[in-house]
Amino acid sequence: MYRAFERRDPxxxxxxxxxxxxxxxxxxxxxxxxxxxxxxxxxFAAPADALHAGYRPCRKCRPLDSGRAPPPLVERLLLAVDAEPGRRYRDAELAAMGIDPSTTRRQFKRYCGMTFQSYHRARRMGLALLDIRKGKTVLDSQLDQGFASGSGFREAFARLVGTTPSRAHDVGVLHAKWLETPLGSMLAIADDRGLILLDFVDRRGLERELAMLQKRLKARVLPGEHRFLTQIERELTEYFAGRRRSFDTPVAIIGSPFQTAVWNALLKIPAGATCSYAELAARIGQPKAVRAVGRANGDNRLSIIVPCHRVIGADGALTGYGGGLARKRKLLDLEARSTEDFELRG
Ligand SMILES: [Zn+2]
Incomplete structure (x- = not known):
């Protein structure tokens, strides 16, 4: 890809x-x-991935559009978001700027291939996670961004990475690390109990999930190193290289008794194998609870490690995956290949 870029290969x-x-x-x-x-x-394989990684679109080559100049309304909003990523842009705010929300939706979708709300969310989240990746604390990031306390950015950031510093003295710490994988950037969170979360950063609902975890564990997510984060990073590298089929990093399964039963059953499906929702329901002794099993499968917060991607439809169809079907397909392909390799090597 670098060579293609050197040649500006169209x-x-x-x-x-x-x-x-x-x-x-x-x-x-x-x-x-x-x-x-x-x-x-x-x-990156998609502009949204670059936004989630904290990059802003180049004003020369306009990577979001198909070579046309953006409509003035879109241009104005792109600049507004760059100037103030933390601002709110609900319909009421747009109307106050003299902008028609439905025109915004139509034009943005046509020009950028995503809604304005998705663009804004991806950009804001990308900036917040970029700070985590750089190892900054919430406070540093606020100071750098020059945002006054109580600003929208601070709220968005606090939702994402924990309580604000002033209230943080009486809570525990969850260590967060940004990991790059061949399938996209992932966020890993661990404490001394084990790995608590591993998910793709563009996953819908990740912010909500982090907020829920922090509340439930009375802890705040801070960027930093932890031995389990180091371990999972190494194991994931081996896994994606086809040299590892199961993981040894301790995991902390945090969920309802039903979710825990489903997730433990998932852990027993070996790489290279798949299982249907109905089979999984039978394995936990609740053959009628197929839908609830499907939901618990979707609520898994330890992507790849707790292999919810190995659950497929009864007819062999891939069905849904929180990280996207393309990733599910790639994970299953990788595991099928590495299984063959292991068998060949005996
Ligand atoms: Zn450019």
Missing amino acids: TFEGVFWLGVRTTGIFCRPTCRARMPRRENVEF
Whole structure:
């Protein structure tokens, strides 16, 4: 991909986007911007992935659109979000700016392939997670961003990474680390009990999930190292390289008794195998609870480790996956291949 970008190869348009760490900007592969060094470039399969990683769209090559200049309304909103990512933009705020919300929805969707709300959310979340990745505390990030206390950004950030510093002295700490994987960026959270969460950062509902965990565990998520985070990072690298089929990092299963039963049953499905929702329900002794099993499967917060991707429809169809069907397919393909390799090697 780097070589394609060196040549500004137009056949890679729409295949990948690249983010430049030193500028925080992402581009299409034909952008005429100055050539960044290889170590400062990372690649994305979709513009939304680059936004979630904290990059903002380049104003020269306009990586969100198909080469046309954006409509003035879209341009205005893109600039407004860059200037004040933490601001609220509900219908009422848009109306107050003299902007018609339904026109916004239509134009943004047509121009960027996503709604304005998804764009704003991805951008805001990307910035917040970028700070976590850099190892900043909530307070540092607020100071850097220059946001006054009580601002929308602070609220959004607090929702994402925990209680505000002033109230943090009486709570525990959950350690968070940003991991890059071949299937996209993931957020891993652990404490001394084990790995508590591992999920793709673009997963819908991740913010809500973090808020729920912090409340339930009376703890606050802070960026940092932990031995279980180091361990899972190494094991995931081995897994994606096809050299590992099960994980040894301790996990902390936190859920209702029913969820716990489902998740423990999932842990018993080996790599290379799959199972239907009905079979899973039978295995926990509740053959009628197929729908509830499906829900518990979807509520799994230890992606890959608790292998909810190994559950498929009774007819063999892939059915849904919180991280997206493309990822489910890739995980199953990877496991099928690595199983063959292991069998060949005996
Ligand atoms: Zn560019």
